[in-house]
Amino acid sequence: xxxxxxxxxxxxxxxxxxxxxxxxxxxxxxxxxxxxxxxxxxxxxxxxxxxxxxxxxxxxxxxxxxxxxxxxxxxxxxxxxxxxxxxxxxxxxxxxxxxxxxxxxxxxxxxxxxxxxxxxxxxxxxxxxxxxxxxxxxxxxxxxxxxxxxxxxxxxxxxxxxxxxxxxxxxxxxxxxxxxxxxxxxxxxxxxxxxxxxxxxxxxxxxxxxxxxxxxxxxxxxxxxxxxxxxxxxxxxxxxxxxxxxxxxxxxxxxxxxxxxxxxxxxxxxxxxxxxxxxxxxxxxxxxxxxxxxxxxxxxxxxxxxxxxxxxxxxxxxxxxxxxxxxxxxxxxxxxxxxxxxxxxxxxxxxxxxxxxxxx
Amino acid sequence: xxxxxxxxxxxxxxxxxxxxxxxxxxxxxxxxxxxxxxxxxxxxxxxxxxxxxxxxxxxxxxxxxxxxxxxxxxxxxxxxxxxxxxxxxxxxxxxxxxxxxxxxxxxxxxxxxxxxxxxxxxxxxxxxxxxxxxxxxxxxxxxxxxxxxxxxxxxxxxxxxxxxxxxxxxxxxxxxxxxxxxxxxxxxxxxxxxxxxxxxxxxxxxxxxxxxxxxxxxxxxxxxxxxxxxxxxxxxxxxxxxxxxxxxxxxxxxxxxxxxxxxxxxxxxxxxxxxx
Numbered sequence: 001x002x003x004x005x006x007x008x009x010x011x012x013x014x015x016x017x018x019x020x021x022x023x024x025x026x027x028x029x030x031x032x033x034x035x036x037x038x039x040x041x042x043x044x045x046x047x048x049x050x051x052x053x054x055x056x057x058x059x060x061x062x063x064x065x066x067x068x069x070x071x072x073x074x075x076x077x078x079x080x081x082x083x084x085x086x087x088x089x090x091x092x093x094x095x096x097x098x099x100x101x102x103x104x105x106x107x108x109x110x111x112x113x114x115x116x117x118x119x120x121x122x123x124x125x126x127x128x129x130x131x132x133x134x135x136x137x138x139x140x141x142x143x144x145x146x147x148x149x150x151x152x153x154x155x156x157x158x159x160x161x162x163x164x165x166x167x168x169x170x171x172x173x174x175x176x177x178x179x180x181x182x183x184x185x186x187x188x189x190x191x192x193x194x195x196x197x198x199x200x201x202x203x204x205x206x207x208x209x210x211x212x213x214x215x216x217x218x219x220x221x222x223x224x225x226x227x228x229x230x231x232x233x234x235x236x237x238x239x240x241x242x243x244x245x246x247x248x249x250x251x252x253x254x255x256x257x258x259x260x261x262x263x264x265x266x267x268x269x270x271x272x273x274x275x276x277x278x279x280x281x282x283x284x285x286x287x288x289x290x291x292x293x294x295x296x297x298x299x300x301x302x303x304x305x306x307x308x309x310x311x312x313x314x315x316x317x318x319x320x321x322x323x324x325x326x327x328x329x330x331x332x333x334x335x336x337x338x339x340x341x342x343x344x345x346x347x348x349x350x351x352x353x354x355x356x357x358x359x360x
Numbered sequence: 361x362x363x364x365x366x367x368x369x370x371x372x373x374x375x376x377x378x379x380x381x382x383x384x385x386x387x388x389x390x391x392x393x394x395x396x397x398x399x400x401x402x403x404x405x406x407x408x409x410x411x412x413x414x415x416x417x418x419x420x421x422x423x424x425x426x427x428x429x430x431x432x433x434x435x436x437x438x439x440x441x442x443x444x445x446x447x448x449x450x451x452x453x454x455x456x457x458x459x460x461x462x463x464x465x466x467x468x469x470x471x472x473x474x475x476x477x478x479x480x481x482x483x484x485x486x487x488x489x490x491x492x493x494x495x496x497x498x499x500x501x502x503x504x505x506x507x508x509x510x511x512x513x514x515x516x517x518x519x520x521x522x523x524x525x526x527x528x529x530x531x532x533x534x535x536x537x538x539x540x541x542x543x544x545x546x547x548x549x550x551x552x553x554x555x556x557x558x559x560x561x562x563x564x565x566x567x568x569x570x571x572x573x574x575x576x577x578x579x580x581x582x583x584x585x586x587x588x589x590x591x592x593x594x595x596x597x598x599x600x601x602x603x604x605x606x607x608x609x610x611x612x613x614x615x616x617x618x619x620x621x622x623x624x625x626x627x628x629x630x631x632x633x634x635x636x
Binding site for chain 1: 467
């Protein structure tokens with residue numbers, strides 16, 4: 001009897017649940033399981049055992065515009081198996097396969113391919129890495145927040161007009177995202193600005209010399225951010241250029257994650273590949289051109305000739321600016337001493353006669 | 361000088377041209393000085409001094425907080441969004457001692473209870489009922505005496521199924537003592553000066569003294585807040601329709617148990633949520 005009662009109660013619950021889940025209008029496909037019922041509130045969170053503030057908030061409107069908008073929560077958060085769930089101790093594995101088949105493919109989507117590329121690069125953790133090195137190497141989330149679709153401003157054909165043609169056959173919502181998905185890859189190597197890329201690589205990592213020293217990187221790598229910022233590329237990017245080379249432009253191919261040390265044969269900055277790498281921007285690149293030092297450390301010992309020329313040019317520049325100011329000031333001082341007064345109006349800056357001028 | 365030509369007043373345009381040239385000269389000068397002192401593209405002669413000053417003003421605690429925020433941004437993945445905050449002197453006094461996430465003891469509901477503080481003042485759950493005084497619940501906004509809504513969470517957007525986005529970021533449901541037609545706020549003393557004073561001196565107090573001060577802030581506060589079913593049930597203490605919740609939203613909140621959770625997962629163990 002007890003058994004039958006439980007069964008009927010459960011079936012009843014299930015029936016009601018199914019009824020409700022079909023009745024609720026427009027529930028997002030990614031959230032069939034209604035995780036956002038709780039996680040859509042921005043105050044959901046707690047102070048963890050280490051005293052850190054942990055927010056568990058997911059803004060539903062941002063999520064709905066992110067590239068993962070169709071991925072059900074548990075495709076990534078696979079460890080959630082009941083509701084309410086236990087405190088989460090596991091990390092999401094970005095190489096998971098999700099229950100989504102991309103167009104033109106029979107397999108479920110996964111980031112595995114690019115993660116393999118990444119794991120082979122300098123940033124992938126290797127077995128013989130020291131613990132500090134393992135901890136310092138960036139993981140997917142370090143660089144990638146859940147990306148939002150961005151609209152690339154089309155110069156030759158207006159965004160709306162091109163999209164308008166797609167809308168002849170396709171539905172607006174889906175095709176707008178698909179259009180953005182493709183077009184932002186047609187423009188430049190990454191969808192981030194050179195400034196963002198430089199910031200990403202420098203901040204908390206390559207520009208953190210204390211950390212770099214601890215990881216025992218080569219002298220050249222120690223100086224890399226500084227020498228880049230002093231180079232013509234770095235200066236142009238620092239001044240806002242959207243075309244000058246950032247870190248990724250030279251250090252990776254279009255798969256972006258394949259960054260290698262320069263002595264590795266696949267490295268884009270390996271001597272053998274330099275011409276090709278420079279050719280991405282510079283026409284008519286020769287072997288000789290490719291020899292130009294991009295991360296140039298101009299010190300008295302490394303490059304005495306360049307260093308001296310640099311110093312001389314510096315003297316010439318400051319000498320001419322401050323020399324002129326100095327001369328003007330000396331002249332003014334002399335005139336004042338001679339009793340000539342300064343004035344602003346009346347057509348001349350000076351009034352009165354020099355005391356030394358005895359002729360009048 | 362003999363034969364010196366007479367200087368005449370120049371036409372006005374000459375002064376304008378002169379002024380423009382002075383501005384240009386001045387900007388070049390400023391640029392050159394910046395180039396020498398702080399610019400990363402120059403010799404940066406003053407940068408070491410600036411760094412030294414920053415170093416001396418560095419606080420280990422601030423540094424750690426900043427690092428944690430940075431870490432949280434990357435850890436979170438789903439975008440850490442900034443929301444407008446009440447000015448410090450208007451925040452309810454409870455937050456001064458209890459932080460933004462006051463619940464931590466009961467593992468099963470702590471995050472969920474903290475979630476409710478987005479739309480409830482603490483007293484909504486923690487108020488000690490007193491015999492003979494009836495309590496009603498209304499929206500309360502510290503910046504606006506008669507908040508009109510629409511309030512967060514009261515309606516679904518028919519197109520997306522998400523909750524509608526609202527302008528009012530500060531209104532929360534709050535208890536009021538009711539006598540006849542008069543409503544009196546049941547929010548405890550809002551004396552943040554007292555609380556801030558407490559935070560400053562608490563290390564100097566003995567445990568008994570500390571308890572005494574603490575009592576000042578917890579006059580009609582009970583240790584355990586309302587249980588879930590006090591609100592999430594047909595005859596809960598909140599009149600959802602009167603508070604502005606739409607009909608389907610009211611049903612969802614009253615029947616929370618059926619809709620989302622119990623049926624889907626066998627082991628549901630929020631204490632007393634749906635025990636009947």
